[in-house]
Every structure is written in C-alpha cells, then in structure tokens.
Amino acid sequence: MTAQILDGKATAAAIKSDLTARVAALKEKGVTPGLGTVLVGDDPGSHKYVAGKHRDCAQVGIASIQRELPATATQEEIEAVVRELNEDPACTGYIVQLPLPRGIDENRILELMDPAKDADGLHPMNLGRLVLNEPAPLPCTPNGILTLLRAHGVEIKGAEVVVVGRGVTIGRPMPLLLTRRSENATVTQCHTGTRDLSAHLKRADIIVAAAGAPHLVRAEDVKPGAAVLDVGVSRNAEGKIVGDVHPDVNEVAGWISPNPGGVGPMTRAQLLVNVVEAAERSVG
C-alpha cells in the first residue's frame, strides 16, 4: 500500500482563494485587514516562516505590518512593540513568532497581547475560551490539521487519535480541538515521558507527530490505513527538513502529510483565516 497524500499546498491554495474574495468584500466596506508580526532574533527558520506569512498576506490582499528586533532585545523592548501593535488601528491581528530568544519570558509576552488581536489563538484568554467551548481564534497548526483531514475526507468522528508532543502551539491545544462535540475523537496524548509510545501508536487511526524528534514514528508502529500527520521540523546537516515520521510509513499508512508541503502551508492559511475573521467581526 502507498499512502494517499494529505496535500497541504493544494488545500491552503483553496482557502486562500476563498479569503481573497472575502478580503475584497471587506475592502469595499472600507476595511483593510492587517497582519502584524513580531520577529525577534536571527533564527533562520523563524525568518523563513514569517516571510512566508507576509507573502501569503500579499496574495490575498491583507496588509503587512512587520516588526523585527535583534536577538539582544530585552523583555521591555519586546513588550513595547506588543503594546504598540495593541494600539495600532491598522493591525487587525498579530503574532509573536515563537520561540523567543532564551531569557525572554514568552508567557508574559503572550499575556500582554490584546486577546482580540491574537491571530495565533495562543493568548491565555483564548486558550481558556477553547477549554470552555466558547468562540475564540483557534491555534493555527491544530486547526490546520483538522481542516486538512476534513478536506480529504478522513473520518475524525470516533477515531482513536494519538498526539505526540505537548508544546503550546500544537501538542497542548490539539486534543482540545479533537475532543469537541463537533469532532468527537478519542485522544491519547503522548510525550517524551510516555513509557511505551509504540503501543499507543499501534492503536491509532490518526497520528499527529509533533515531538520534533526525527523519524520517531516508524512503519512498524503504524496501523495499516491510519492517517499520519508529520508536524516535526528538524534539520539535517544540509539544512533539509527531517520530519518526525520515517519515510517507510508511506508503505503502511492510508494517508500521510508530506513534510514539507503538508501541515506547514495549512498553519499559514489558518493564520490568514483568523485575521480575516477578526476583520469581519469588526464590521459586524
């Protein structure tokens, strides 16, 4: 068996095409959505991701507001930029690119953001709303994964899902989305402290591998026909992406997300969705 591809590039392109029309309609009402980004330091990956976000904005007609600080920026300097974007009427929503350099209190920065402008859905108030089942901007990668599965007709309802990872952008929020009544999946969350990861993986209909551990998920761990989402981004000596999923999984899985070309483009598309929805809310 060779797995079918969960094509993030094509699915993201369809979302962006829909958003282009919605942005045009907003502009006719005098509203131009604007995405702000706060990028601190020299991490090449972060620079690439933020550049991609602004390229996407240009494609759909969203205005870009870019703030860059050096790796030596202090907590106070970053907080000043966050306060500025909170007040900027041209900025519909913004993100602080993570991770921030060592020594910066990331949670304090996230808490300082205006929750109404939180385009990542990572403000504690918005994560709390997700826990309470209240409307909120949804974290981009987990929501992108759900959209990707739905777009390819993968059954989520009743599925046994194993999420590997417990980071704030994916691992923590992913089970919250999957266990909403609208999804009704059953979720097991695994992490570096899980005793027998293989035993959990073998039972999964859907695997979300977001541990950042190269080739952690092996073919022998995967139930034939399962859907496998590779979210891990490690780099080899040549700088090429090495995912959390071993290439041999292609021969066992029913569905697989390529990496690159799977979850990454969906993360970016969902960010645009959050910005456009915030702008639409502002006009009622």
Ligand SMILES: Nc1nc2c(c(=O)[nH]1)N[C@@H](CN(C=O)c1ccc(C(=O)N[C@@H](CCC(=O)O)C(=O)O)cc1)CN2
């Ligand atoms: N504030 C945030 N920080 C981070 C998030 C996030 O959602 N919000 N997620 C990740 C990084 N990320 C978005 O910021 C991101 C990662 C990957 C991609 C992407 O399009 N990847 C491409 C490959 C690009 C390459 O070659 O390196 C793909 O998968 O096809 C977009 C966004 C951590 N930080």
